[in-house]
Amino acid sequence: MNIDSYRVPVKSNIKLKDYPTSEDKKKYNEDIKEKEIPALVSELKDLHLKLHAEEKKGILVVLQALDAAGKDEVISYIFSNLNAQGLKTTSFKKPSDEEAKHDYMWRLHDGLPARGEIGILxxxxxxxxIVTRxxxxxGEEQVPDxxxxxxxxxxxxxQINNYExxxxxxxxHVVKFFFHMSKDEQRERLLERMKNPQKNWEFSFNDVKEREHWDEYQATFEDMLNQTSTAHSPWYILPADDEWHARRLxxxxMIHVLKEIDPQFPEITGEDxxxxxxxxxxxxxxN
Incomplete structure (x- = not known):
């Protein structure tokens, strides 16, 4: 699959409306899940084990989207299969009082991976x-003099580009995934969470309130993608309505990024x- 077609070009002026939220892959969900994902996860697991053993490089993965777009499921169905010792997951919520006292990047540090780790945000x-905008x-205190x-x-x-x-x-390495979901698809997923008692725990009343700002979010996402997709830290736009297709992507x-790093198991030499x-x-x- 040509993953470059999902990568946001550097110094671009893309329009989100030009990127599909679906590529009509939902009908292949079972085939992707049963026939393709296991082999991909197996390859990813082997490469991640080498990364963890070598302890030279690390990967920071950013998952960004509106509610119900599929971030949690990518963690559950893809990343959770990797070596837990080389995996770190951090969820960002509303800043605490302590976090608000610091610069806005301060709370990032605990979520950063060590060498040999994949850190997921x-x-x-x-x-x-995004939300702040x-x-x-x-607040006035957050604006430079x-x-x-x-x-x-x-x-x-x-500042973000420089830090990455x-x-x-x-x-x-920093790799960023934007889950591009349609408003209709989000509606269906939220209704499923609300109507299914076993999924009520996934639902927040705020999820529905945020839908009132749908257009503002889309404009903000578009600006963010254009301004912060770089050669060293690219954004990938996923057609998130097709949930298993997005997980496959x-x-x-991730396999592509790890192959570029090309980690190897440490070799014992000399006196050792x-x-x-x-x-x-x-x-x-x-014996």
Whole structure:
């Protein structure tokens, strides 16, 4: 599959309306789930194990979307199959009082991966150029002294791009997935959560309230994607109405990123190999 067609070009001026929320793949859900996902997850698992063993590079994964678009399910059905010791998942919610006292990127740090890890951000620091913008939540204390409040978004885009470049230059690849979902599909998924007692726990009344700002969110997402998809930290737009197709795409992109890193199992050489052989001989002699 050509994953490049889902990647937002650098310095682009894309229109979200030009990206489909569905590629009519929902009818193939069972085939994708049963026949394609297992092999992709197996390959991803092997590459992740090498990344974890080598401990040279790390990957930061950003999952960004409106409610019910499929972020949690990608974590459950794809990433949860990986080695738990090399996986770190962080969910971003409304900033706590302590977090609000710091710069807006401060709360990111606990979610960053170590070398050998994949760190997943379920929502992320991008909330500070999405929700904060849609709901006009920016306080005066958050605006630099030499800037006007209307200029702050370009400032933050620059800061985010610079920080992601900093991570990349220090051995941490950043890959970002935007779950592009239609309003009709979200309606159906929210209704399912509301009507099914076993899924009520997934539903929040705020999910419906946020739908009132649908157009503002789409415009904000579009600006964010155009301003922050870079060569070192690209955005991928997923047709999220096709849930298993979207999960397949995430798997393929992650495999592509890991193959670029090309992690290898550490090789024992020199004196360590001699010591290893000595201990092998010792244990075998016990019989």
């Amino acid at each position: 379920n929502r992320s620091y991008y909330e500070e150029v 849609v709901h006009d939540l920016l 030499d800037k006007k409040i209307e200029d702050i978004w370009d400032v933050r885009y620059r 470049e900093y991570l990349h230059e220090n051995g941490f 995430v798997s393929e992109v 190999r001699k010591t290893l052989q000595a201990y092998i001989d010792k244990l075998e002699a016990e």
